[in-house]
Amino acid sequence: MATLEIVFLLIVYVGKSLQGRIVPSPPSITAGPKPYPMRSWNPELGDRVYVYLPKEKNTRLQCVASGNTPKLSYDWIKDGKLIDFNSTEVTYKNNTLRIYKEHGLGTLNIHHVQESDYGIYQCRAGSASSQALSLSKKVELIEAHISSFQNNNDRPPKVVLLGQYVLLTCDPPYSNPKAILKWTTDDTLKEMTLNDRIVMDYEGNLHFTNIAKEDGGKMYSCFASLSFIGFYSKGPFTSLSVKGDKPANQPAKIQWRSAKDVIGVKGEPVRFMCIFSGHPVPKILWHKEGRPSTTLSEGHEFVINSVQFNDKGIYICAGRNPVTDKPQNVTFTLNVQAKPSWKIPPVDTRVSVGDSASINCEAEGIPSPNVEWFIDGKPFKEIPGKRQLQGDILQVTSLTKKESMVVQCNATNSHGSLFSDVYINVLGRNF
Incomplete structure (x- = not known):
């Protein structure tokens, strides 16, 4: 019996000890707004999502954060301005709420969408004990x-x-x-x-x-x-x-074609089309220059479902029927580029007081991405000797306990963007 009492006391002691040593961490948004509708042409990628909605419909913009921090709070920004949830703009005439945050969460509800509601929204999660702010992706509400x-x-x-x-x-x-x-x-x-x-x-x-x-x-x-x-x-x-009673034979003739020069984006579909007239109906074959004996497809349209860099080249659409002397060729030139992708995905970092920290936001893509930095939601301004950029790596030295921060970086090129929201958590030496 004495042994069981000792074990029980040890469990209680260890539990209380661990409870007092829970590592605090800055807020981090774990679930943000989703695109609507969810379609292949409206993916959840990059630093922004798009919500298409007609007037008088309702929408729900998700925002949920985690973090061992007291008094977690949420704000929403619309078109660069903080939404005032006490203003008349968010209520009906009878003072019931039309725009509101869900209790205990940052998720924003907008009922009976009006013209003035369309715009760009962004959720912020913060706490009373820190200046660190986590940002969601921006969500653009657009009238369908x-x-x-x-x-x-x-x-x-x-x-x-x-x-x-x-x-x-x-x-x-x-x-x-x-x-x-x-x-x-x-x-x-x-x-x-x-x-x-x-x-x-x-x-x-x-x-x-x-x-x-x-x-x-x-x-x-x-x-x-x-x-x-x-x-x-x-x-x-x-x-x-x-x-007429009997159709006259007509040779194959090109009547319509899609763009001659095509830029494909790696991993996405690429489509080509050529439409021939003629009687009998022309037979259409596709092949790639340099490989004339290999038929890639038949018919008016040729699709590469997930284009890769080695698909680059010249493609030929050839139409012919029995009354055509030789195939009528149409050529397309395909070049392949790429959306931004992380060389190494940015990650949350924990350091002790006095240490240095770095956040890596190196991205690659074609064209080369441009990387923008924000700290706690504010555009980065280099502070000599304290914060500096070396290429696409942010370095912060001699951190103090009050300098826990959330770092956002956004890599963008003409095909898309990447958004990262990670924290540097500065802990006391006893952790």
């Missing part, structure tokens, strides 16, 4: 909107000969973000089926490589959609009247 087609009157009927090439233009309306374009042949907005003979280009225009009997007697309309918010806009109808 799609306009009507400029001219919605039905177009004059097109009379076309069997076997001929026909183009129907879309002329899409303004939208933000960019709307998805499709074609329909009825009022239900059911998407029409495309194939090797009927192709839509990257601008939304519809190409009939040669007209068939079954294409006549229909009403064709382009429509634009932002399906994630249920917004649609339909364009004017165009009817086709097909004349």
Whole structure:
């Protein structure tokens, strides 16, 4: 029994000892705002996320921090100014809150979004015991909107000969973000089926490589959609009247092509398109210059799903049918660049009073990234003998207990950005 009492007392003593030695740490935001909608064109990358929302909808911008620090607190900045949660701007006329932080968290709720709510937001987490501030990524709240087609009157009927090439233009309306374009042949907005003979280009225009009997007697309309918010806009109808009994043979001829010079971003998809007219329907083959015997793909479009540096080169789209003397070639030049990436990801650092510390924000990319520094949310200004930059490494010397800080660095090039929010925690010698 005595032995058990001794063990119990030891556990109590060790527990209290450890409790008194919990290492304090500056705040660190662990969950920030998420993009909306979550789509491949709206990824959670870099120093900023984008939220597209129409007026009168609600949104929730997440912000949660961790840190062994007393009285953890949160603020939000909008367009460079601190949000005053006691002002009339955040309340309805009956004084109930329209914009508020969730209890115990920094997560921001905005109800019935108004014109004045759109802008750039950023969450800050701090504490009463330290000047250290952790920052979330910036989140840009953008109005989701799609306009009507400029001219919605039905177009004059097109009379076309069997076997001929026909183009129907879309002329899409303004939208933000960019709307998805499709074609329909009825009022239900059911998407029409495309194939090797009927192709839509990257601008939304519809190409009939040669007209068939079954294409006549229909009403064709382009429509634009932002399906994630249920917004649609339909364009004017165009009817086709097909004349003739027997289609005349037509050689393969290029009618539309995507950009000749293409810059791909490493790891992302790259698309090329060439559209040929002709009867019979031209067969289209793709190959890379220097490897003519290797067919990469068939059809109007060629896609590299995850482009790499060794994909750089010249690509050839060749169209031909039985009445074409030789293949009609279209060339594309592909160069590959890269978003910023960390050579070594920045990490939180703990040091003792009097020690020095460094934060490494070395990034690589093509073009070479530019690195910006912030300390506790304020733009970095080099202090001789105390803080200095050596390349993309921040060094701070002779740290005192009051100099715990949160360091932000942002690496940016023309393809994207990286954001890091890490702390230097200065501990007493007894830790």
